[in-house]
Amino acid sequence: MEKIDLKKIERKAYTSYHQDGLIDVFAGFIILSSGLWLISDMAWMGWIFWFVAISAYAAAKKTLTVPRIGFVKFAPYRVKALQTIALVVFSLSALLGVVAFMQSEDGGTPLWLLFAIENYMVVIGVSIAASFCVVGFTFRIRRVYAYALLTLIMFVTGHFLYYPLHYYMILLGTLILLFGLAMLIRFIRKYPLSTTGAMGDSGNERQ
Amino acid sequence: MKGNKARDDELPSIPEIDKTIHEPARLMIMAHLFVVESADFLFLQRQTGLTWGNLSSHISKLEEAGYVEVTKEFLDKKPHTTLQLTNKGRAAFQEYRQSMKQIFSKLPKHALRI
Numbered sequence: 001m002e003k004i005d006l007k008k009i010e011r012k013a014y015t016s017y018h019q020d021g022l023i024d025v026f027a028g029f030i031i032l033s034s035g036l037w038l039i040s041d042m043a044w045m046g047w048i049f050w051f052v053a054i055s056a057y058a059a060a061k062k063t064l065t066v067p068r069i070g071f072v073k074f075a076p077y078r079v080k081a082l083q084t085i086a087l088v089v090f091s092l093s094a095l096l097g098v099v100a101f102m103q104s105e106d107g108g109t110p111l112w113l114l115f116a117i118e119n120y121m122v123v124i125g126v127s128i129a130a131s132f133c134v135v136g137f138t139f140r141i142r143r144v145y146a147y148a149l150l151t152l153i154m155f156v157t158g159h160f161l162y163y164p165l166h167y168y169m170i171l172l173g174t175l176i177l178l179f180g181l182a183m184l185i186r187f188i189r190k191y192p193l194s195t196t197g198a199m200g201d202s203g204n205e206r207q
Numbered sequence: 208m209k210g211n212k213a214r215d216d217e218l219p220s221i222p223e224i225d226k227t228i229h230e231p232a233r234l235m236i237m238a239h240l241f242v243v244e245s246a247d248f249l250f251l252q253r254q255t256g257l258t259w260g261n262l263s264s265h266i267s268k269l270e271e272a273g274y275v276e277v278t279k280e281f282l283d284k285k286p287h288t289t290l291q292l293t294n295k296g297r298a299a300f301q302e303y304r305q306s307m308k309q310i311f312s313k314l315p316k317h318a319l320r321i
Binding site for chain 1: 234235238239241242243244245246247248249250251252253254289
């Protein structure tokens with residue numbers, strides 16, 4: 001009898017549920033729209049992009065994914081881990097902001113802040129890559145780690161090439177978005193909608 | 208006869224194996240439900256590779272044993288079946304894992320030769 005590996009089964013469940021590429025489309029759209037937002041210089045657009053992306057993701061998951069491969073609710077401990085990480089990151093950012101403000105009040109811009117501003121491409125690249133790693137860990141999607149690596153390569157290279165930030169954001173966002181769309185098309189072809197017994201029906205009603 | 212009985216007594220007792228879980232298809236269903244909070248029928252069918260009828264009959268047996276909770280509802284006017292391991296089912300699955308480990312843990316090394 002084949003050994004039953006529960007970790008492998010859990011990973012398979014996560015991989016199956018996210019094989020539709022929607023999370024890639026979502027991430028790509030957010031990065032691309034952030035790049036476009038930097039060009040347009042309209043702060044209010046950022047919130048609209050986020051609202052549109054989250055609503056579209058939820059709707060697409062419900063209409064495209066669930067009827068094809070079913071619905072699963074994962075154990076909450078990974079989402080709790082994500083919430084904890086988000087809380088820690090938010091708290092640290094707020095703390096850094098307060099420290100920067102206090103140090104600026106005392107005697108000009110602190111050195112560490114000047115260093116961060118000078119190397120902003122690397123700082124932003126590391127932040128995006130870290131976000132990808134957190135998503136990869138939470139949802140057990142390995143390809144997201146490749147996005148993290150791609151982000152690091154692009155932004156560290158960008159640090160030495162001196163092109164504007166939005167170029168890299170638009171390029172990265174477009175690449176991830178296109179990859180996600182390709183995955184979505186493959187997913188829809190692989191799992192055509194069933195004409196009978198949709199929506200996770202056990203079919204007992206038809207017996 | 209007496210000698211045989213004495214030897215049997217010396218053997219470690221094999222723990223009771225839960226036959227409801229021991230069946231391969233049901234074991235697979237339990238394992239898939241164990242790692243998630245809940246899943247619907249279609250998802251479980253995709254994951255296990257079982258046919259609709261096969262999965263349905265095994266789910267019924269697990270439900271009878273009180274290991275799986277089956278919730279039927281209508282979503283967008285379509286029937287929808289959600290499956291979830293009960294506390295009893297989780298405990299039984301853990302116990303089954305322990306039992307299986309216990310059975311094979313004391314296998315002598317020479318028995319592993321092919």
